[in-house]
Amino acid sequence: MQLDNYDKFPAVLPLIVEDDIFLYPFMIAPIFIGDEANINSATRAIEQNQLVMVTVTKPSHEGLRTPEDFYDVGVIGTIMRKVALPDGKIKILFQGLTKGKITNTVVDGKSISAIVEELHTDPFVTEAITALLEVLKENIQKLAKLNTKFPMDLVKTIDENSDPIRIVDLISSVLKLTKNEAYKLFKETNIETRLLQVIEHIKLEIENIKIQKEINQKVNSKIEKNHKEYFLKEQIKALQKELGTENVKDKDVKNYKKKLKVLKPFMGKDAYKETKKQIDKISRLHPDSPDASLLQTYIEQVLEIPFGQYADDKISIENVETQLNKDHYSLKEAKQRIVEFFAVKELLELRKIEDSKAKGTVLCFVGPPGVGKTSLANSISEALKRPLVRIALGGLEDVNELRGHRRTYVGAMPGRLVTGLINAKKMNPVIVLDEIDKIGSTHKGDPTAVMLEVLDPEQNHEFRDLYLNFSIDLSQCIFVATANDIRNIPAPLRDRMEFITVSSYTPSEKFHIAQDYLIPQELAKHGLKKSEISLGKSTLELIISNYTREAGVRNLRRVFSKIFRKVVRKLLADKSLKKVTINTKNIKEFLDQPIFDIDVCDKLPQIGITNGLAWTSVGGDVLKIEAIKLKGKGMLSLTGSMGEVMKESAKISHSVVKVLIDNGKIKIDSSKIPLSYKEKEDGFKPDISEIYQRYDIHLHIPEGATPKDGPSAGITMATTIASILSDKAVKNDVAMTGELTLSGKVLPIGGLKEKLIAAHKAKIKKALIPRKNYERDLEEIPDEVKKDLVIVAVDTIEDVLKEALV
Incomplete structure (x- = not known):
């Protein structure tokens, strides 16, 4: 067909937008159309015997039909034939006639038209063109x-x-x-x-x-070389078989398949499928292949997992209780809660009730270092006759340490949980998650998320290790966690735990622990006999009070170890020496200077110094909060590495004391208010509020380099400020703890047991505590502490000042 049979250009033509390639003039090509607008344009062109413009969509604009989505040039041509297809699309046979350029587009109903002009190319042929x-x-x-x-x-x-x-x-x-x-x-x-x-x-x-040809040639030559090597190795293999020297790899593969067959009844479907797949793969690989050694390591690790191997001993609370009493002195509450926990498990076993909800439940022992948290887990393991797996989580940041590394990485290995099962050789060990409060998240993942999966009874029966690439059943394991500070454990993780508090030991408890456990154990470690050493009661009490600073007994054990090393040296140096006596007079020969970790209370009451009771990660402590007043404008300065909460508590205390002074509940000697020379000449009589307006107060909590935070020093700081402004001394044998509100109420605090034990060690005679703590927590306090310490419940700051100020 010729263009002369149609309207001259520019002309309005139906537009078909194609997604594939540009068509050229004089080309006859089939076009498949499924777009409604294109179908309408094609139909209109046929019905009206019109030319049609075919253009192409721009990259990443397929399927879009706005003017910005397609190119402004294309081919003008005619539709020779149209065929309807079953799926609603149509096929047209298009003949290109000339190139065209779109100058504008018109949307006409459900089709698109374009104003098109012909795109001419200069036909003149020059010598350069030729x-x-x-x-x-x-x-x-x-x-x-x-x-x-x-x-x-x-x-x-x-x-x-x-x-x-x-x-x-x-x-x-x-x-x-x-x-x-x-x-x-x-x-x-x-x-x-x-x-x-x-x-x-x-x-x-x-x-x-x-x-491309050069690359193909290199690849082909390499493939030919590999084929040649394979052929030669197969010949060697056949010769070895004839000679009776079977390939070592074949022996290994047979051994793997034999082990897998034994383990199959106890493995999950995905575990068996993955292991069999890798064994089949290694059988096809050459032994010198890099992948072969990696696969061999993987298969050996999987086949070492103790599928179907369980410690068969039934749970017995009698055994648990006996073992706990044998290994630990005191800790009555902790022992009782452990026994109750396993009593439920024993009853479920006896009545053959599925322990579905108890599976994966975690006992979490919370307390300062050295009080016996991990050793309690050891006792549980001994009592249940199950192997113990200890996983140290302190400072763990890489999530793959728990979940395993993918085998694509160099040096990949299973996670600690799977490694623990392999080492334990049982599928139901006691797993100790040590220092669970110290795990942290980084760019390498959040280990807490893995712990949530491990400790969730709905998920831990299908714990997926990335190295193994299949699920492992952890639901039969007994998990025991340890932590120093429960506040550092994320809330979702805390929700899955049964917390058991293991508190500080009193000096009396430490004495019995040392006498009945530590000394016999350390004597055995150092090869000493009981008859070769003499260590009296008074010496032991001196060591406990002056040479250790801790809530537990770990440092105490180190002290005995240090003493016994020197004893061993003395016995070896002097063969005639049969016994070494250690007493309060010669103790310095065996130990360095005493360490006074808790200062004994002052001998006399002092102005601006108050004994505060504090909780630390290593137990309780007595802090002396000090204050001085300086001529100024009523400012409050705070030092001593205080946290934000403690700073706010200090400001509250300052404000509460000001209110008490204004209300006349703290008596102020007006003669102590500083006056200027002119005020004295004029006979000015100051208001009592001038006492805090004309003095700046500097409040300090030693030791300055140790960070401190929390609201429980509120009443202590208020007492110190009240003392310094009223010039009244604070009783030297009184210590206190409690949060203070702006209205002067005393709110309850935590860590009361550790705080009162610290007060007892410091020879404090009276302790002021919040009323709610007095009613709720007094039963936990050891009898020897309650015997030597007068514990007074307070409701308001006025009660505190009445008891504390001279």
């Missing part, structure tokens, strides 16, 4: 020789044709071009420029094909 055509034909010949898929009939057509426009269009249609490259070639109207661009693309394609 020369470029020769270069082009030469390069096409090269490309056809290198690329076997290049159509040879096209080469013949180009050779026989002299029209440069037609030649460039034909070549452009078969080159591997991106849409943007094809667009630049298509819209170019200067034939010389188009020829240069096409030649450049052809040369680039020739270079790419050469590089």
Whole structure:
């Protein structure tokens, strides 16, 4: 068909937007259309006997039909035939006639029309164009020789044709071009420029094909070499078989399959499938292959997991109680709660009730270092006759330490939990999660998330280790966690735990622990007999009071170890020496200078110094809170490494004392208020509020380098400020703890047992505590502490000042 049979350009034509490639004039091509707008445009062109414009969508704009989504050039042509397809699409046979340029688009109902003008190329052939055509034909010949898929009939057509426009269009249609490259070639109207661009693309394609062939040749030669090596190795293998020397790898594979067959009834489906897959894979690999050694390590690790191996001993609370009493002195409450916990498990076993909800439940022992948290777990393991697995979580930041490393990484290994099962050789050990309050999250993941999965009875029967790539059942394990500070454990993790508090030991308890446990154990460690050493009661009490600073007994054990080393040396140096006596007089020969960790209370009451009771990670302590007043404007200065909460508590205390002074509940001697010379001359009589307006107060909590925080020093700071402003001394044998509100009420605090034990060690006679703590926590306080300490319940700051100020 000729363009003369249709309207002249510019003309309004139906627009079809294609997603694939540019079509060129004189091409007859089938087009499959599924878009509704395109179908409508095609239908309208056929019905109205119109030309149609076919253009192409821009990259990453497939399926979109706004003017910004498609190119502004395309082919003007006619639809020769239309066929409806079963899926609602249509197929048209399109014949291109000429190139066109879209100047505007019109949305007509559900189809798109375009105002199109013809895109002309200058047909004038110059000598430069003729020369470029020769270069082009030469390069096409090269490309056809290198690329076997290049159509040879096209080469013949180009050779026989002299029209440069037609030649460039034909070549452009078969080159591997991106849409943007094809667009630049298509819209170019200067034939010389188009020829240069096409030649450049052809040369680039020739270079790419050469590089690909070179790479293929190298790969093929390597494959041939590998085939040759394989053939030779197979021959060696056959010779070894004839000689009776079977390949070691085959023996290993047979051994693996034999072990896997034994373990199959106890393994999960995914575990068996993954292991069998890897065994089959290693059987096909050459022993010297890098993957072979990695797979061998993996298979050996999996086959060492004790599938189906369980400690069969039934739970007996009698055994648990006996073992706990044998290994630990005191800790009555902790022992009782452990026994109750296992009593439930024993009853479930006796009545054959599935322990589904108790599976994975964690006992978490909370307390200062050295009080016996881990050793309680050891006792549980001994009593249940189950192996013990200890996983230290302190400072753990890499989540893969627990979940395992993927086998794609160099040095990959199973997580600590799976390694623990392998070492325990049982699937139901006692697993101790030590220092669970010290795990932290980084860019390597959050170990807390893994712990949530491990400790959740709904999930831990299918714990997935990344190295193994299959699930492991942890539901039969008994988990025991330890922590120093419950506040550092994330709330979701706390929700899955049964907390058992293991508090500080009193001096009397330490004495019995040392006498009945530590000394006999250390004597055995050092090869000493009981008859070779004499250590009296008074000496032991001196060591406990003056040479250790802790809530537990770990440092006390170290002290005995140090003494016994010196004893061993004395016995070896003097063969005639049969016994070494250690008493209060010669103790310095065996130990350094005494360490006074808790200062004994002052001998006399002092102004501006108050005994406060504090809880630390190593037990209770007595802190002397000090204050001085300086002439100023009523400012409050705070030092001593206080945290934000403690600073706020100090400000509250300052304000409460000011209110008490204003209300006359703290008596102030007006003669102590500083006056200027003029005020004295004028006979000025100051108001009592001037006492805190004309003095700055500096409040300090030793030791300055130790960080401190929390609200429980509120009443102590208020007492110190009240003392310094009223010039009344604070009783030296009184200590206190309690949070203070702005209204003057005393709120309850935590860690009361450790605080009162510290007061007892410091020889405090009276302790002031909040009323709620008095009613709720007094039963936990050891009898020897309650015997020597007068414990007074207070409700308000006025009660505190009444008891504390002289």
